Amino acid sequence: MPVNLLATPAADLYPVPGARWGITEAGIRKADRKDLAVLLLDEGASVGAVFTQNRFCAAPVQICRAHMARNAGQSHGIRAMLINTGNANAGTGDEGLSRAQACCIALARALNLSPEQVLPFSTGVIMEPLPHDRIVAGLAAALADARPDNWAQAAEAIMTTDTVAKAFSTRMTLGGATVTITGISKGAGMIRPNMATMLGFLATDACVSPSLMNQLARELAEGSFNRVTIDGDTSTNDSFVVVATNKAQHAPVTSLDSTDGQVLRAAMMAIAKKLAQAIVRDGEGATKFITVQVEGGKTGEECRKVAYAIAHSPLVKTAFFASDPNLGRILAAVGYAGIDDLDQTKIDLYLDEVLVAKNGGRHVDYLEADGQRVMKQREITVRVVLGRGEVADTVWTCDLSYDYVKINADYRS
Template identity: 50%
Template sequence: MAVGEYPFPSMPPVAGVKLATASAGIKKPGRQDVVLIELAEGSRTAGVFTLNAFCAAPVTLCREYLKAASTRYLVINSGNANACTGARGRQDAIATSEAVAKLGGVQADQVLPFSTGVIGEPLPMEKITAALPRAHESLGDTGWEAAAKAIMTTDTRPKGFTGQIQHDGHTITVNGIAKGAGMIKPNMGTMLAYIATDADIAQPVLDDLCKEAANRSFNRITIDGDTSTNDSCILMATGKAGAAGVNEAEGILYEKVRELIVRAHEYLAKCIVADGEGATKFVTLEVSGGATGDECLQVGYAVAHSPLIKTALFASDPNWGRIVAAVGYAGVPGLDANAVRIHLNDTLIVENGGRADSYTEEQGQAVMDQAEIIIRIDLGRGSSAETLWTTDLSHEYVRINADYRS
């Protein structure tokens, strides 16, 4: 079950990036569940990761390796998270990097390992190491869709973005893939995402772009309020497009590259929400009129995480009192209820401390019957604004997560 149309695009190669998949049979025999990404020498890599205290061994290792060396390979497995696996989990993550490093003739700390899947189970290392040579032998500059499918867990469809810009006669490409459908709540990370460009971007600029883009996208989505143990967002720049370098955060080229990278992140984030486990609604929460951005987010997440609101959305029930209650308990100090205005799409439902005089149940029902809904909340106390994306909560969400390990 998924909302809307998000077809996987036809992706051109990104100069300096090669990909391949292989089947290790980690959870299901014959399934492509290992991805290998090779970056050209001289590429630069940045990342943001989950803040979950039980972060998986690969997350810890990636943080260390990004500081230690220039990344040449990324290796990803699905079906097993290698999280909450203690010392063995770390040893297995290191062993995975070492196995790829041997195949590629690089240092182990130039290989970033990633895992996604069931928590608490050790990696089946024999299966993974047996699959890696097959992946390495088949590396090529296509295969983005195959990679997007191989990293899926409860996703119902692969998620991809591609875009290009022109600059001084050169074409700069940005491709990205992501996975995620449940255990989605921002605190970066919220899922796995890999965005690559052949632009030449200086490391400090790349680091800042990675943080900004993730904050404006993957850190603005929530499906179930659960922050994963594994999730990571990686931004790679190979510098092989032939265009001038982006050496500082200013100038025409910087703005063009920045816009494209942010757009890639935002699109992939929306793909994740639209494919939320059991989702039947795609909900945009626009909170404006806040004294600060943080209080806008407070209100937005109070609404987005309310089980009562999420189940009303699933039922297409315009029970707007639940939205009002969530805004009220969000914890904004000194919030004046009389100043708050709430819309469903363009239908005003609340103003002056009560139901809008113009509102009718029929108007609310017409909005709630739609698959894509915008909830607009104006706090009436400032000029700050934030946008979040979320879903409803359905019977199917419960079924998927009840059966996840079977």
């Protein structure tokens, strides 16, 4: 059961002017489920994206990169996105590329666009042929369903092993105008995004210079999706797309360091963090949401090394599942994180407010009952103080339960 996570009611998700979602059931892998979505953008929208750093990237990722490059600096730009679940179209070779391209061509023809104006996305089982005929056949129904208020349905349509649709929305004032920000994401397993998330789409009607969009996507991903992990696996299909439809009535943002740029980035980051943390809260088999905060580092990189060493450790994660305060496992992870000149005599370890270890050793006042009390909570903060500098960073993760193994053992059945 997800950790303190409920689906956002559709009524609480604001439509983004200039963007419409269409959803249908195409029977890509299973019958009677939403598995095909199209996102249609009005002319003039700006798009930025980041994709997986996994070298064995899926066919749709390869095509997205090519289409993004082709549209860089073009006035017509990206106008449509096509997302299917149930099949990742990864590990499928040239045939996978051909099938993904065929889907782009079919959608482009239906919309009177060029195929390069379409971005394809897939998620699901790897190394199975994409049933592109079912996708093409489902396009008419998806297009007929296209509406500005379909964000909740879109969040459902991109799910795989997710148990809760992930969508968040906000409104703000920018340059005297009301601006909307709405996003969806999916992911529950095979999550250690090495750029973004399994799939994430974040849109605003703010006016943003096209030249800033890739920078904005990178910065948002780095502060949110690149701070979560479930099992340490980087997917072949990770994709995070940021859209500005440029419909709001304010002066365009031409620098993210300007006052308006900083305000917009902060508001979008808040939604991106909610989407990223929702993935961890709905992690496969997760029973606990864990914040790993590392302070006192020399650099952000070494703080992240320590945080991920803790967050990825099966021994640490299973201890949290069992509410077992076997906290030497955390100190061991700190030690093998890869900081060669680490001084263990300066390290402090906290569970929430409980000081567990001081100067590298068990604190004299620490009681195991206090540690167990914290570990029984649904939400826990692990705080490590390295005593090396002034830098801090944070990673969000979950525990590792029996159900994680069951879900992944039965994934293809």
